[in-house]
Amino acid sequence: MRSENKPDGQKTFIEEARRAQIIAATIEVLAEAGFAGASLAAIAKHAGISKGVISYHFAGKNELMEEVVEQVYTRIAEHVVSRMQSGTTARELLRTHILAVAGHMRDNRVQVKALGEIFTNLRDAKGGLRYGMHTDEVLYQGLETIYQWGQENGEFRPFDRRVMAITHNAAVNAMFAYWVMTPGHDLDAHANELADLFERAVT
Known part of the structure; x- marks a missing residue:
């Protein structure tokens, strides 16, 4: 006997698949x-669909x-968290974060x-950059x-955590920019050298 919920389920699956197709083509x-x-x-031409299909799923280029x-x-x-779950020390998590991000992006250069x-x-409504610090x-x-965990358990020396986080993030971004x-x-x-650098910086 046919489920009454099947058509709605199919529609949701089809729409999600179409959105995924559009996202992949956009990248x-x-x-x-x-x-x-x-x-x-x-993007529509690359995906083999009409421009109207994109407009059905996204309000415009900015939203896309x-x-x-x-x-x-x-x-x-998701990739980084899955790699960090086995870490038992703050030092391991710090190193794994850098290496895991690099590992994921190495396989996804586009x-x-x-x-x-x-x-x-990409600009916001006021003309400024949509993304940034x-x-x-x-x-x-x-x-x-x-x-914080590393400082509290004695692995890391005292330092300004916000300054280190900003520096950490900027260094990872610069690594990818140079790689591209x-x-x-x-x-x-590069990622291993960067991990070594930050381990020495915090311990």
């Missing part, structure tokens, strides 16, 4: 053509770009390029939690 177009070239028409950032950051967080295009081009508070707080700009740069070696 690829951003990486290939840049922000200016990532028009809704170009924000969803790309949300989706990519969610995937990064996502790094797409994020870079969005971060340097003013939107990184959650990241800072997460890093501060690691540093410089073909052949060894991201894993």
